[in-house]
Amino acid sequence: MLRETEGDRKLLETDFASFIRPVFQAFFDNKNQMLRLYKAGLSGQILDVLKEYFHFDEIPDMVVNGGDGDGASGTGETINMEKYRMAYRTGGIYSCLLLWFSHDMRETPEEMTEIAVSL
Secondary structure: OOOOOOOOOOHHHHOHHHHHHHHHHHHHHOHHHHHHHHHOOOOHHHHHHHHHHOOHHHOOOOEEOOOOOOOOOOOOEEOOHHHHHHHHHHHHHHHHHHHHHHOOOOOOHHHHHHHHHHO
16 A cells, blocks of 8 residues: 555655655545554554555664674674664654544544654
8 A cells, every 4th residue: 555655765854744644645545444453453564564665674784883783792883873763753653643543533644744744
C-alpha cells in the first residue's frame, strides 16, 4: 500500500509534510482494514512497514572516534545519528498512528500531517 505512495526521499529532510502526508492518506484510504488490524492487535506489523517506507535498514552504520568500529575493542565507537534520528521519527509516526486508530481515525490525513510536522 505504501510502496505506491512513496515520495521523493529528498523531501524527507526538506519538506517532511509532503513526504509523510501520503502515509496518512494511504492509511485513511484503507481505514476499515487499518482499524480491523488495530482492533485485532496486529498493528505492530505497521512498524515494519514504516521502517521499510523510511528505508531504515538501508542507513549504513558509521564509525566515529577512530578505531575499528566494532564498538567492543574500546578504540572506536559505532554510532549513526541518522539511524537514531530515523528510529525516533519512525517510532513517533507509529505512535501517532496508533493514537489515531484508537480515535477511529477521526482526524483527516491533512490534520495528521500537521500534527506530525508540529512535533
